[in-house]
Amino acid sequence: MKFLCDRMLGTLAKWLRIYGFDTFYASNEMNDDGLIENAKKENRILITRDKELAQISRRENLKIIEIKDFNLDNQIRQVLKDVKIEKDNILTRCLTCNSILENIDKNKVKNKIPNGAFQSNDKFWICKKCNKIYWKGSHYDNMLKKIKL
Numbered sequence: 001m002k003f004l005c006d007r008m009l010g011t012l013a014k015w016l017r018i019y020g021f022d023t024f025y026a027s028n029e030m031n032d033d034g035l036i037e038n039a040k041k042e043n044r045i046l047i048t049r050d051k052e053l054a055q056i057s058r059r060e061n062l063k064i065i066e067i068k069d070f071n072l073d074n075q076i077r078q079v080l081k082d083v084k085i086e087k088d089n090i091l092t093r094c095l096t097c098n099s100i101l102e103n104i105d106k107n108k109v110k111n112k113i114p115n116g117a118f119q120s121n122d123k124f125w126i127c128k129k130c131n132k133i134y135w136k137g138s139h140y141d142n143m144l145k146k147i148k149l
Contacts, residue, residue: 001083004044006035009067012075017098018143020089024098036060047079094127101125101134109133
């Protein structure tokens with residue numbers, strides 16, 4: 001399942017990536033026509049808070065989720081209510097660019113991360129697209145608590 005979040009839903013897009021979903025987050029330069037074109041081309045479910053965009057998207061026969069709640073937890077529940085969450089996919093995507101993370105040897109990240117993170121972890125992941133490095137730190141634990149795993 002692939003999602004496309006409009007400009008108003010950046011935090012929701014990040015959390016859908018945490019859950020392991022392929023989630024495109026629209027840039028400020030992308031207009032409504034671009035969003036609709038991308039959703040069609042990539043077969044994505046459009047998630048928006050924009051009522052006008054939601055109406056246009058429905059006329060275009062796009063699958064759409066119109067978010068009305070400002071509360072992030074309620075937004076996540078609304079999107080995921082009918083979705084099967086694959087536990088193996090959780091925390092497998094880059095939170096910045098949406099790419100799939102890959103394992104990387106600990107010695108290759110030694111001078112690229114804080115020393116404390118290097119000393120206290122044996123497993124690391126890298127995003128080959130934006131070169132962001134991930135490890136199991138307090139943020140990792142907090143994300144798992146929030147998604148109740």
